[in-house]
Amino acid sequence: MSIEALVKEFAEVAANPKAQLKKYKDQGKKCIGVMPYFAPEELVAAAGMVPFGMWGSNDKTISQAKEYCATFYCTIAQLDLEMLLDGTLDLLDGVITPTICDTLRPMSQNIRVAMSEKLPCIFLAHPQNRKPAFGLKFTVDQYTHIRKELEKISGAPVTDEAISEAIKVYNKSRAARREFVKLANAHCDVITPIKRSAVLKAAWFMPKTEYTELLTALNAELSALPVCDWKGAKVVTSGIICDNPKLLQIFEDYNIAIAADDVAHESRAFRVDAPESGDPMMALAQQFAEQDFDVLLYDEQSSSNRRGEFVANLVKESGAKGLVLFMQQFCDPEEMEYPSLKKALDDAGIPHIRLGVDQQMRDFGQARTAIQAFADVISL
């Protein structure tokens, strides 16, 4: 298949998750909604079901969810509930609700109340201290609870062998996505910001065997191309999510390529693999424990600003000339971390801009002006 045809397949999946959900249900599969962040999707796959990412929507307006949520909840969380209430996600067989931030914690209970008898809601609390032995045990206990709840939905036991197999499938998928991100940088004339986003977004709505097969084919095609001599600007993107094609179109309009990302919906989700030997439940706990340099996770060494330096190095190593931070409105973790990130970028002499965004934005006039000016600055 040509690059164009492969990217088109990913773009169709990314643009229409509802159709994708229906497709799997028509095949007789059960599907489990997985809200952000760090849910062990491997357990869903091991249970023979399809994990289905829930990252809000760029096409909906919050209406029914307002009855359950304070107005200062971010739009991602509110739109997840909106889609559960308005029927968009009616075909789901259950939903996993992680609780890693101050919005997701109450939201997990709002969803439980709103869905009541309609949909099993599986609560997931990650430990703050994820690395010590007691943190690993806590994670294993939580994941064991998820495993049991998934068994109730699927009606069959989830075996250790199936989890070990799922870990291998996911590691392969994560490796393919890391490879794609590098190839997208080397071939940013072909993989534009909109296409890059679509390829990575599609991963949330496809079983990983199917997704990885398609992505491996795309990576092979890209590897065969000569590295492009990009004359425009290159940036690193940072934030929770930046998948709105209208926003990314502005990048394309001003010849800005994405060299790498520090985005929760993209690279932060596939940086770390799980060990492929030993107890598979502990392997999943270790995979979570080894996550690092993330706004959402406790860092024992936060006073040394390791995360800020990590992001600054990402900019330098990827060949980008600056960073664009997409700051979700009302996202406390991102807002609180910003001064540290700014300091690290300033210390490293890396220019950046911060754009306030949410998923109900329809007018990107201000963002256009800011991005155009930023492109001029970093191109000098």
Ligand code: SF4
């Ligand atoms: S965008 Fe921020 S506030 Fe909303 S769910 Fe994510 S981390 Fe929590």
